Amino acid sequence: MPESKPPRTLKHATLERLMHYYHYIGEQIAQQSMGTVSSSEIAKLLDTDDTVVRKDMAAIGVRGYPRVGFKADEVLAAIRDVLGFDNAYRAIIIGAGRLGSALASYPGFSRYGLRIDALLDSDPSRAGAIEGGVEVRPLDELESIIEAHNVGLAILTVPAEAAQPLADRMVNAGLRAIWNFAPTSLVVPSGVLVRHEHISVGLAELAYHLNRRDTKEASE
Amino acid sequence: MPESKPPRTLKHATLERLMHYYHYIGEQIAQQSMGTVSSSEIAKLLDTDDTVVRKDMAAIGVRGYPRVGFKADEVLAAIRDVLGFDNAYRAIIIGAGRLGSALASYPGFSRYGLRIDALLDSDPSRAGAIEGGVEVRPLDELESIIEAHNVGLAILTVPAEAAQPLADRMVNAGLRAIWNFAPTSLVVPSGVLVRHEHISVGLAELAYHLNRRDTKEASE
CATH class of the missing domain: 1.10.10.10 (Winged helix-like DNA-binding domain superfamily/Winged helix DNA-binding domain)
Structure with a gap:
């Protein structure tokens, strides 16, 4: 050791x-x-x-x-x-919608050691398209891509009802971390980390600020 | 009172x-x-x-x-x-790129009282396009849109170098809050709230988890 x-x-x-x-x-x-x-x-x-x-x-x-x-x-x-920014790790994005495509195009991830290997989508007609330099692959290749590329992280940008079945498949294929942008909680075994990103959390502070200003003005 | x-x-x-x-x-x-x-x-x-x-x-x-x-x-x-989720407040998005368009299309904002009135872009040829139900307007209408719609919040999805000059223009036009997705800090007068959204913050926890797993496996 x-x-x-x-x-x-x-x-x-x-x-x-x-x-x-x-x-x-x-x-x-x-x-x-x-x-x-x-x-x-x-x-x-x-x-x-x-x-x-x-x-x-x-x-x-x-x-x-x-x-x-x-x-x-x-x-x-x-x-x-x-x-671990200098230890490159492999990631995939599931869901080639607007958010998935925006994340695939984000040039900053490589600075944090993140490399996006594939963008998967349930619509087979999207396969072969290039989004932000990343190829769109059909969803039935999920397990084979995770295994072939030793993917550690999946970025999930799918509708709520699709998220848990996909999480189950990915965990079975050996995935260890999920960055969840789907608007729902996920249940995973211990040892797998889920980070649930609620885009609306940032709004809490802004809405409170705007609301207080309006309330103050109205009572003046 | x-x-x-x-x-x-x-x-x-x-x-x-x-x-x-x-x-x-x-x-x-x-x-x-x-x-x-x-x-x-x-x-x-x-x-x-x-x-x-x-x-x-x-x-x-x-x-x-x-x-x-x-x-x-x-x-x-x-x-x-x-x-203040029940007090509707008006917002605009500056930058009709992938992230700006993804945010314009996000159906969940209305649940928090947020209404997106316009999507502005510096490329005049984009004007008139519809993204997520919101019309793209040329950037030179920034001040008139803020004043006409009583816009409180701007969602900024522009490159770093464009962010501060835009923030200055918006604050002069009476804007009170900025949700900043541009990869840079902004200087604004007190009374204006800036929330700087670093998409990479969510990665910290995931990268740490993946890095620890790899380190542990390597030393076993």
């Missing part, structure tokens, strides 16, 4: 913050060629507390320097390592 | 949880015609703690009943009220 760091399990919210740190520090470096960043600068950008930032940095093994803060390149490298 | 509850300011994370409660309780009711739900059931579904659920319910004025929990219809009504 090779020597290795003790396994840490990072929580959902920590992982999301790491991705935000990665974006903001990456953007700042690109814009200002900044070499260091303090926990309070990061906290301010992300509207959180600097103790949270310092705990997260400790959890991924990044040390701060007195009167300087964190070295931006060390933070970025640690996040890339923890999230 | 009409009688009203004292204004409460709910935080970002609370608002996101409210949207998740709304989805899960809504789904469960649809599937099982369940009339009540306990804080621990909700907490389990959302992988959080039941004290968090009880605090959130108190913050939106929902009371629990002994040995029963919360009445599902009361929770849903309180969330609709706080987030």
